[in-house]
Amino acid sequence: MDKASSVVVIGGGIAGIQASLDLADRGVRVHLVEKSPSIGGKMALLDKTFPTMDCAICILAPKMIEVYRHPNIDLLTLSEVTCMEGDAGNFKVTVTKKPRYINESKCIGCGVCASKCPTKVPDEAQMGLSMRKAAYLPFPQAVPLIYSIDERSCLFLTKGICRVCEKFCEAGAIDFEQKAEERVIDAASIIVATGLETYDPSPLKEYGYRRFKNVVTALELERMVTATGPTGGQLLRPSDGRHPDSVAFVQCVGSRSLSEGYPYCSAVCCMHATKESILVKEHSPESKVTIMYTDMRAFGKGFREFVNRARDEYGVEYIRGKPAEVREEPRDGGLSFWYEDTETGEIHLKHVDLLVLCTALTPSHDNRRLAEILGVELDEHNFFVQPDHMLSPLATTKEGVFVCGYSQGPKDIPDTIAEASGATAMSAEVIRRAMRG
Amino acid sequence: MPTMFYLSARNLALAEKEGLDLFALCNGCHASISEVKHALDRDPQLVKQVNENLSSEGLEYRGNSRVLHLLEILNGEVGVEKIRASLTHDLEGFRFAPHYGCHALRPSVVGRPEDPEDPKILDGLIRTLGAEAAYYPERLDCCGSSLGLHDIEAALKIAGGKLNSIKGRGFDGMVVVCPFCYKMYDARQDIIKRVLEDEEIRIPVFYYTQLLGLAMGLDAKKLGLHLNQSPVELAIQKMEAKWRG
Numbered sequence: 001m002d003k004a005s006s007v008v009v010i011g012g013g014i015a016g017i018q019a020s021l022d023l024a025d026r027g028v029r030v031h032l033v034e035k036s037p038s039i040g041g042k043m044a045l046l047d048k049t050f051p052t053m054d055c056a057i058c059i060l061a062p063k064m065i066e067v068y069r070h071p072n073i074d075l076l077t078l079s080e081v082t083c084m085e086g087d088a089g090n091f092k093v094t095v096t097k098k099p100r101y102i103n104e105s106k107c108i109g110c111g112v113c114a115s116k117c118p119t120k121v122p123d124e125a126q127m128g129l130s131m132r133k134a135a136y137l138p139f140p141q142a143v144p145l146i147y148s149i150d151e152r153s154c155l156f157l158t159k160g161i162c163r164v165c166e167k168f169c170e171a172g173a174i175d176f177e178q179k180a181e182e183r184v185i186d187a188a189s190i191i192v193a194t195g196l197e198t199y200d201p202s203p204l205k206e207y208g209y210r211r212f213k214n215v216v217t218a219l220e221l222e223r224m225v226t227a228t229g230p231t232g233g234q235l236l237r238p239s240d241g242r243h244p245d246s247v248a249f250v251q252c253v254g255s256r257s258l259s260e261g262y263p264y265c266s267a268v269c270c271m272h273a274t275k276e277s278i279l280v281k282e283h284s285p286e287s288k289v290t291i292m293y294t295d296m297r298a299f300g301k302g303f304r305e306f307v308n309r310a311r312d313e314y315g316v317e318y319i320r321g322k323p324a325e326v327r328e329e330p331r332d333g334g335l336s337f338w339y340e341d342t343e344t345g346e347i348h349l350k351h352v353d354l355l356v357l358c359t360a361l362t363p364s365h366d367n368r369r370l371a372e373i374l375g376v377e378l379d380e381h382n383f384f385v386q387p388d389h390m391l392s393p394l395a396t397t398k399e400g401v402f403v404c405g406y407s408q409g410p411k412d413i414p415d416t417i418a419e420a421s422g423a424t425a426m427s428a429e430v431i432r433r434a435m436r437g
Numbered sequence: 438m439p440t441m442f443y444l445s446a447r448n449l450a451l452a453e454k455e456g457l458d459l460f461a462l463c464n465g466c467h468a469s470i471s472e473v474k475h476a477l478d479r480d481p482q483l484v485k486q487v488n489e490n491l492s493s494e495g496l497e498y499r500g501n502s503r504v505l506h507l508l509e510i511l512n513g514e515v516g517v518e519k520i521r522a523s524l525t526h527d528l529e530g531f532r533f534a535p536h537y538g539c540h541a542l543r544p545s546v547v548g549r550p551e552d553p554e555d556p557k558i559l560d561g562l563i564r565t566l567g568a569e570a571a572y573y574p575e576r577l578d579c580c581g582s583s584l585g586l587h588d589i590e591a592a593l594k595i596a597g598g599k600l601n602s603i604k605g606r607g608f609d610g611m612v613v614v615c616p617f618c619y620k621m622y623d624a625r626q627d628i629i630k631r632v633l634e635d636e637e638i639r640i641p642v643f644y645y646t647q648l649l650g651l652a653m654g655l656d657a658k659k660l661g662l663h664l665n666q667s668p669v670e671l672a673i674q675k676m677e678a679k680w681r682g
Contacts, residue, residue: 336574
C-alpha cells in the first residue's frame with residue numbers, strides 16, 4: 001500500500017472506530033491508535049442508547065470486531081502518538097506502544113492470569129464500583145481479546161515479587177521483558193477522535209458526591225443497571241445494597257455553570273437522564289423517579305417523543321429546578337434537599353433513596369499534550385478549535401488534521417458517527433491530492 | 438459613606454494603631470469587618486473617604502491588621518497540637534453536634550474561615566478534645582437569630598427545628614462559635630420549648646471555649662457555665678462521673 005494513502009486515527013471510541021472502518025472500506029490503510037488496552041471507548045460502558053433503547057455493546061461490539069479483522073486496519077492499543085512531523089499528505093507520526101507484558105500473539109484470552117493474580121484495584125470499566133485484578137481484560141467484549149498487566153499495580157512490576165501469572169499461563173504469553181516500542185508511520189492525514197471524560201463533581205460540595213454514599217454519577221448508575229455491571233444488573237444502593245424506592249436525577253452538574261465547572265451545555269444529559277430514568281422504571285416499576293432539570297433540551301430526532309414517553313408511559317416526574325444543598329439522613333442513608341420549582345416559584349423539600357448527578361462531560365485532558373504534538377489549537381476547555389466552525393466544522397488549525405466526535409464539541413453518538421464519516425471524506429480528499437502529486 | 442464602613446474601619450484602625458490583629462469573637466462581627474476590609478482593600482477611593490473621617494481621632498486605616506475568627510485562632514494560630522498538649526481531661530465517649538453558624542461560612546467571596554458547603558474545622562476542634570463530632574443533616578441550618586427582630590416566632594421555629602433534630606440523634610450537646618447563635622439555642626431554649634410545645638427538648642449548648650476549658654480542667658464557674666441557660670449540667674454531670682472513674 002502506498003504510504004501516501006494511509007491515515008492515522010487517534011482514539012478508539014465509536015468516533016475512531018467509525019472513521020477507521022469507513023476509510024478501510026475505501027481501501028485506505030488505517031493505523032488506529034488507542035491509549036488503553038481495548039477499543040470501545042465510553043460507548044462500551046453504556047447499558048442502552050437513547051432514544052431507541054438499543055443495547056450499546058450489541059451495536060458496538062460487531063464494529064469493534066470488524067476493526068480487529070479488517071485487512072486495512074492496523075490496530076495499535078496501549079499506544080500514543082508521541083511525535084509528529086511533516087505536512088498534509090506527508091506526515092511522519094511517531095507512535096509509542098507501551099508494554100502489555102503479555103505477548104499479543106501468544107495470549108489466547110483464557111483469563112487464567114487474572115484468576116490467579118493476587119492484586120485487586122478499582123475497576124475503571126465499572127467506574128470503580130468493583131475491583132479488577134492487575135492482570136486483566138478491561139471488559140468481556142474487549143478488542144483485542146488479549147489480557148494485559150497493569151504496571152501501576154502488578155506486584156512484580158512494582159515490588160519485584162509474585163510472577164504467579166507466569167506459572168499458570170499455559171500459553172507462555174506472560175512477558176515481563178517487554179519494553180516500550182516506537183514506530184514511525186507515514187500518513188497522508190490524521191483524524192483526532194479522543195472523545196470525552198466525565199467531570200468529577202466533588203468540588204460542587206452542595207451535592208455531597210463522595211461524602212454521601214448514595215450520591216452517584218450518571219455513568220455509575222449506567223454500570224449499576226447493566227447486566228455486566230458490578231451487581232449483575234440489579235439496581236442496589238451503595239450504602240446498604242437495598243433497592244431504592246425513589247431516585248432523583250440532577251441535570252447540569254458542572255455544566256452550564258458560571259462558577260465551578262464549565263459554561264457549556266454537555267448536550268446529552270437531558271436525554272441520558274431520560275434513558276436512565278426509564279431503565280430504573282423498568283428495573284422497578286413501583287419506584288418514584290424524578291428528573292430535576294434546568295431546561296429540557298430534547299432537540300434531536302425522536303428526542304421530544306422520548307421524553308413524552310418517559311413522562312406519560314413510565315410516570316417519570318420532570319421538575320424544573322435544582323437542589324440547593326443535599327443532606328444525608330445518617331439513620332438510613334437517604335438524601336433530602338430543598339428546591340424551587342421554577343415553573344411555580346414554590347419551594348419544596350424532597351427525600352430520595354438515591355441521587356444521580358448528570359455531570360458535565362469534558363474533552364480528554366490528554367488533548368493538551370496531543371495538540372502540542374500535532375501543532376493544533378485547543379479552546380479553553382480542551383476542545384479542538386476550528387478555523388471556520390460554520391463551514392468546515394471538522395477541520396483543525398492544521399491542514400490535513402481533522403477532528404470528530406466529542407473532542408470537536410459536545411454531541412451524542414449519532415452526531416459523532418456522522419462526523420466520523422465526514423472526517424473520513426475530508427481525509428480521503430487529502431489522499432487524492434497527495435496521490436496526484 | 439455607609440456608617441458600617443466607618444465603624445468597621447475604625448475598629449481595624451484602632452487595632453492597627455496598637456500593632457495588633459483584630460480578633461472578632463462573633464461570627465456576625467467577623468463577617469461585617471471582613472466585608473468592609475474586603476471592600477477597602479479593593480477601593481483606594483473608599484480608604485481615602487474613611488481616613489478623612491478617622492483623622493479627627495488621629496486614626497488611619499492602612500490595611501495591615503488581619504481580622505481573625507475563633508476557628509482561625511484555635512486551628513491556625515494556636516494549633517491543635519498545642520491544644521492537645523494543654524488538656525488534662527478527655528471527653529472520649531461524648532458526642533457533640535457542631536453548629537458553625539451562617540456568618541462563619543458566608544459570604545465566601547470576602548474570605549471566611551471555613552468552606553461554606555462542607556466545613557470541618559469545628560468538627561476537628563471537638564475531636565481534639567477526645568469527643569466525637571458527628572454529622573447531622575441540619576448542621577448548616579441557620580439559628581434564625583437575625584429574623585428575631587422582625588418575626589420572633591418564625592425565628593424560634595427555625596432554631597427549634599434544629600434542636601428538635603439534635604434531640605433524637607444521641608448527642609450530649611451542641612457546640613457553637615458565635616454568641617448570637619449561642620443566645621438563640623441556649624438562652625431561648627425555654628421559649629422554643631413553649632413555642633414548639635415540646636418539653637423533650639433539653640439540649641446542653643456550649644460555646645466551644647467552655648468545652649475546651651472543661652477539658653483543660655478549668656472550673657465550671659470560671660468558664661461561666663452557671664450562666665448558661667440550657668441544661669449544660671446534664672453533660673457536665675456525665676463528665677464529672679466519667680472523670681471520677
